[in-house]
Amino acid sequence: MTVRTSRRLVDDYLAELRGVARGLPRARRRELIGQIEEHLGEAIPADAGAAATRTELDRLGTPAEIVAEEQQRLGPSRAAGGTFEWVAVALLLVGGFVIPILGWIVGVAMLWSSRVWTVREKLIGTLLVPGGLGGAFFWVLILGTSSRSCGGVGARAGHPGQRRPCPGGAGRAAADHRVDLRAGARAPASRAHHGCVHPPAHRAHPVRSGRRADRAARADATAARGLGSSRRSTAARRQRV
Amino acid sequence: MAAVRGDSVAQLRRGVVEYCVLALLRDGERYGFELVRMLSELDGLVTSEGTIYPLLGRLRRDDAVATTWRESASGPPRRYYRLTPQGRAALEQFTVEWERFRDGVDHVLNRRSNT
Numbered sequence: 398m399t400v401r402t403s404r405r406l407v408d409d410y411l412a413e414l415r416g417v418a419r420g421l422p423r424a425r426r427r428e429l430i431g432q433i434e435e436h437l438g439e440a441i442p443a444d445a446g447a448a449a450t451r452t453e454l455d456r457l458g459t460p461a462e463i464v465a466e467e468q469q470r471l472g473p474s475r476a477a478g479g480t481f482e483w484v485a486v487a488l489l490l491v492g493g494f495v496i497p498i499l500g501w502i503v504g505v506a507m508l509w510s511s512r513v514w515t516v517r518e519k520l521i522g523t524l525l526v527p528g529g530l531g532g533a534f535f536w537v538l539i540l541g542t543s544s545r546s547c548g549g550v551g552a553r554a555g556h557p558g559q560r561r562p563c564p565g566g567a568g569r570a571a572a573d574h575r576v577d578l579r580a581g582a583r584a585p586a587s588r589a590h591h592g593c594v595h596p597p598a599h600r601a602h603p604v605r606s607g608r609r610a611d612r613a614a615r616a617d618a619t620a621a622r623g624l625g626s627s628r629r630s631t632a633a634r635r636q637r638v
Numbered sequence: 639m640a641a642v643r644g645d646s647v648a649q650l651r652r653g654v655v656e657y658c659v660l661a662l663l664r665d666g667e668r669y670g671f672e673l674v675r676m677l678s679e680l681d682g683l684v685t686s687e688g689t690i691y692p693l694l695g696r697l698r699r700d701d702a703v704a705t706t707w708r709e710s711a712s713g714p715p716r717r718y719y720r721l722t723p724q725g726r727a728a729l730e731q732f733t734v735e736w737e738r739f740r741d742g743v744d745h746v747l748n749r750r751s752n753t
Contacts, residue, residue, distance in 0.1 A: 425695065429691060431717075432695070433691060436691070439671035456686065458687065466689040470692040471692070
């Protein structure tokens with residue numbers, strides 16, 4: 398009799414939990430309900446009485462309490478970059494190669510519609526390389542072909558008057574620029590992702606990193622002072638001599 | 639004022655308890671129920687056991703812990719949690735911060751009670 402009551406209490410509890418958890422994203426709802434079922438399986442033996450079962454359910458807390466906690470814990474983590482963010486970064490960088498200009502524009506739209514990045518990061522992502530690497534590549538290509546000609550090569554070859562576009566030169570220029578741009582463009586992307594994958598580790602210790610920076614700055618200042626004073630004393634010695 | 643104080647204690651607890659979970663996993667993996675029981679045995683750390691599970695899910699999504707299913711001798715399989723290198727690094731960082739924080743707070747509180 399009591400065993401059946403225990404089973405019933407647990408079933409009612411889980412039914413209530415499923416009802417309250419309906420608003421959660423599916424994956425989270427499944428995991429949470431699985432966790433609670435597992436807990437109840439461990440906490441309440443099959444032959445438990447009604448009183449023992451009630452005690453265990455009380456220790457667990459009400460379904461509303463658990464789901465409220467889930468919603469609180471869910472917030473910032475949902476903003477941890479997912480496929481959407483990776484696609485946005487990919488489009489920002491190389492979208493211009495796939496579909497000139499438009500690919501990058503879609504990347505910008507995705508960047509701004511994501512909740513992962515701050516406005517500052519979004520501005521950096523948008524303005525650092527307008528048009529993305531693809532755009533930059535095309536710009537360099539256009540500028541390279543229009544401004545650079547094969548004057549040098551032509552002159553050496555004995556055709557000083559002949560000015561023709563030098564694809565090799567432009568290509569080299571584009572390649573040179575591309576290397577620079579890539580190094581520059583990688584910074585905000587990796588920064589943004591770095592920031593979102595581990596928000597607790599990084600956001601939790603702003604004081605510390607600030608202090609570290611201060612300490613480093615102080616150390617630099619001390620070193621500079623030391624250098625300065627030694628220089629001064631050398632100068633003074635020289636004057637004395 | 640009382641309500642605000644209660645809320646900030648809840649926030650403090652919420653922030654600290656996740657590192658307590660990581661600390662309990664420092665020496666090896668544990669299953670959910672085991673973790674929850676260990677935490678709830680500690681006075682004042684957990685209000686209701688069920689609220690630990692959302693935290694465990696969160697830590698898993700943040701790659702601070704990883705989970706594995708294992709068969710248990712007595713009943714259905716258990717979800718075991720273990721520390722990832724990221725989780726271990728976060729725990730180490732927190733331990734340093736916590737010691738400073740605790741000493742600072744103790745210092746202020748004790749000075750107030752002495753004067």
